[in-house]
Amino acid sequence: MKYSKLVEVYEYLEKTSARLKKTKAMANLLKETPADLLPKVALLLQGRIFPSWDEREIGIANLLMVKIISTATGFSQKDIAARFSKTGDFGLVIEELVSRKRQRTLFQKELTVEKVFENLQKLASITGSGSQERKFHLVSELISSAKPKEAKYIVRTTLGDLRIGVAAGVIRDAIAMAFLGRGKELKEMKEEVRVLEWAWFLRPDYGEIARIAKEKGLPGLKKVRLEVGKPYHVLLAEKSPGLKEALEEFEHPIMEYKYDGARIVIHKKGSRLWFYTRRLENVTRQFPELRDFVMRAVKARECIIEGEMLGFNKETGKPMPFQFLSQRIKRKYDIEKMEKEIPIQVNLFDITYLNGKELFDMPLSERRKLLEKIIKPIPGKFLLAKSLVTKDLKKAERFYREALEASQEGLIVKNLDAKYQPGRRVAGGWLKVKPVMETLDLVITGATWGTGKRAGWFGSFILGCRDPDSGRFLECGMIGTGIKEKEEAGGVTFRELTRLLKPNIMEEHGSRIVLKPDVVVEVAYEEIQKSPNYSSGFALRFPRVLKIRPDKALSEVDTKERIERLFRMQKGKR
Ligand code: AMP
Numbered sequence: 001m002k003y004s005k006l007v008e009v010y011e012y013l014e015k016t017s018a019r020l021k022k023t024k025a026m027a028n029l030l031k032e033t034p035a036d037l038l039p040k041v042a043l044l045l046q047g048r049i050f051p052s053w054d055e056r057e058i059g060i061a062n063l064l065m066v067k068i069i070s071t072a073t074g075f076s077q078k079d080i081a082a083r084f085s086k087t088g089d090f091g092l093v094i095e096e097l098v099s100r101k102r103q104r105t106l107f108q109k110e111l112t113v114e115k116v117f118e119n120l121q122k123l124a125s126i127t128g129s130g131s132q133e134r135k136f137h138l139v140s141e142l143i144s145s146a147k148p149k150e151a152k153y154i155v156r157t158t159l160g161d162l163r164i165g166v167a168a169g170v171i172r173d174a175i176a177m178a179f180l181g182r183g184k185e186l187k188e189m190k191e192e193v194r195v196l197e198w199a200w201f202l203r204p205d206y207g208e209i210a211r212i213a214k215e216k217g218l219p220g221l222k223k224v225r226l227e228v229g230k231p232y233h234v235l236l237a238e239k240s241p242g243l244k245e246a247l248e249e250f251e252h253p254i255m256e257y258k259y260d261g262a263r264i265v266i267h268k269k270g271s272r273l274w275f276y277t278r279r280l281e282n283v284t285r286q287f288p289e290l291r292d293f294v295m296r297a298v299k300a301r302e303c304i305i306e307g308e309m310l311g312f313n314k315e316t317g318k319p320m321p322f323q324f325l326s327q328r329i330k331r332k333y334d335i336e337k338m339e340k341e342i343p344i345q346v347n348l349f350d351i352t353y354l355n356g357k358e359l360f361d362m363p364l365s366e367r368r369k370l371l372e373k374i375i376k377p378i379p380g381k382f383l384l385a386k387s388l389v390t391k392d393l394k395k396a397e398r399f400y401r402e403a404l405e406a407s408q409e410g411l412i413v414k415n416l417d418a419k420y421q422p423g424r425r426v427a428g429g430w431l432k433v434k435p436v437m438e439t440l441d442l443v444i445t446g447a448t449w450g451t452g453k454r455a456g457w458f459g460s461f462i463l464g465c466r467d468p469d470s471g472r473f474l475e476c477g478m479i480g481t482g483i484k485e486k487e488e489a490g491g492v493t494f495r496e497l498t499r500l501l502k503p504n505i506m507e508e509h510g511s512r513i514v515l516k517p518d519v520v521v522e523v524a525y526e527e528i529q530k531s532p533n534y535s536s537g538f539a540l541r542f543p544r545v546l547k548i549r550p551d552k553a554l555s556e557v558d559t560k561e562r563i564e565r566l567f568r569m570q571k572g573k574r
Pocket of ligand 1: 236237256257258259260261262263264278308349385412430432
């Protein structure tokens with residue numbers, strides 16, 4: 001398949017904002033794609049080379065990209081850097097330069113989707129000495145045969161920033177339209193979309209899902225099952241207004257500590273193990289000691305169990321703030337050193353698979369019994385989450401205080417009669433009870449350079465909420481509070497935020513900086529107000545940063561709709 005065909009669709013998607021039109025354009029392309037190429041095209045449409053849970057990444061830094069573009073086009077590195085600082089988009093830079101250069105050299109080989117995909121995938125496998133050189137060669141080879149628009153998208157895909165404003169749900173709908181609709185309108189396809197979504201929760205790879213949809217249709221998608229070793233989208237918790245309300249919600253509640261760590265999903269098949277985070281990152285190699293824990297403590301041949309992993313301070317024996325553990329999650333080298341510095345503890349709370357059987361439909365009460373049966377706890381290291389079954393508010397409050405005193409976040413109240421629903425924050429599912437209510441998870445989309453004591457750092461930050469329709473982020477306030485000037489264990493500092501955000505600079509206008517949305521923060525505030533000054537139409541009053549949330553994906557950033565709902569609720573209270 002010609003790459004130019006894909007590029008035509010990219011261009012259309014970039015220019016069109018109507019969701020339905022985007023969906024149709026994608027559906028048409030998917031329909032024309034041969035089955036064996038579908039996984040690749042579905043990934044490329046999302047600007048990806050690997051499914052989100054795959055460990056591999058392309059790893060080309062901006063600096064190398066400047067060199068590549070310079071060599072491929074003959075323009076100086078300085079010129080390219082200057083053009084980039086104007087647009088913040090290497091895609092536009094290369095498009096312009098290639099179109100100028102082509103007037104002189106007309107030689108061209110037609111690029112195929114297969115070739116582009118192959119070269120980009122190879123990039124990820126290159127490591128070690130001379131790797132820059134080889135990466136350089138692979139990208140240059142593509143660019144030298146590319147037409148201007150093709151070069152634009154090759155470069156954007158390489159950098160992992162396609163900028164065509166397509167939300168995750170659009171590709172799902174496009175697959176439905178292409179293979180399950182038989183000419184039906186999308187709005188008549190609720191059932192098909194539901195089945196697709198379910199299949200995707202269990203097999204988070206639209207490439208594979210598209211192929212199943214094309215070859216086996218709805219019945220094939222319904223047969224998608226959990227597979228040991230492959231990640232799935234886990235059940236999520238809803239916020240509750242308070243402990244009393246949460247207790248009243250269920251006939252048979254169980255309360256558990258809400259540990260302040262990272263979700264860990266452990267897959268075991270004999271002696272083969274895989275560990276995934278809730279963002280579906282594969283962290284098996286990062287936690288060698290967990291392998292020992294599981295082999296010692298789990299008495300089952302095949303299973304998938306879930307828990308919360310905490311980092312511990314080995315001197316004080318106290319849990320460490322999540323930021324420390326997140327260093328281990330991201331770490332690809334010096335793993336043994338990290339293992340000694342930040343020991344872990346896992347608190348288990350669920351089981352979704354046991355010896356060939358998926359357990360989603362089993363009520364929590366029975367799942368919990370099975371979990372208890374197959375775990376032989378290792379004190380201090382590999383345990384069952386602390387829990388209490390009661391409807392008595394006094395006892396529940398005591399348990400809540402105990403959790404907070406143990407430096408944990410609060411409680412999760414669960415319904416013992418409920419099934420496990422992957423990928424969802426479901427009504428009647430899990431309710432989280434935390435002292436600071438109704439915080440928002442927002443992404444930082446901009447910043448300003450600080451002055452005075454904050455000179456050299458970013459001093460204030462623009463917050464963005466998510467618009468699920470366009471996949472873009474809308475501004476909803478400025479924040480500078482809750483961030484510390486001095487390093488203090490656990491707190492968020494200007495230094496840390498600046499370090500995290502600097503690589504994301506896209507544009508600078510004086511002291512004002514536009515950032516690529518990437519860093520998610522949990523924000524508390526006093527009030528939500530309507531505001532014409534921000535593109536979401538809302539502003540947070542007195543916002544303060546509680547935490548950086550590296551565990552949250554951009555797709556988990558709170559939406560404009562949620563802010564609107566909270567705004568209405570707050571009005572109702574007054
Ligand atoms: P939140 O990140 O605020 O949406 O809260 C949900 C997260 O709490 C889950 O993804 C888990 O990582 C974490 N968590 C901590 N303790 C528990 C528990 N006992 N049961 C379920 N989730 C828990």
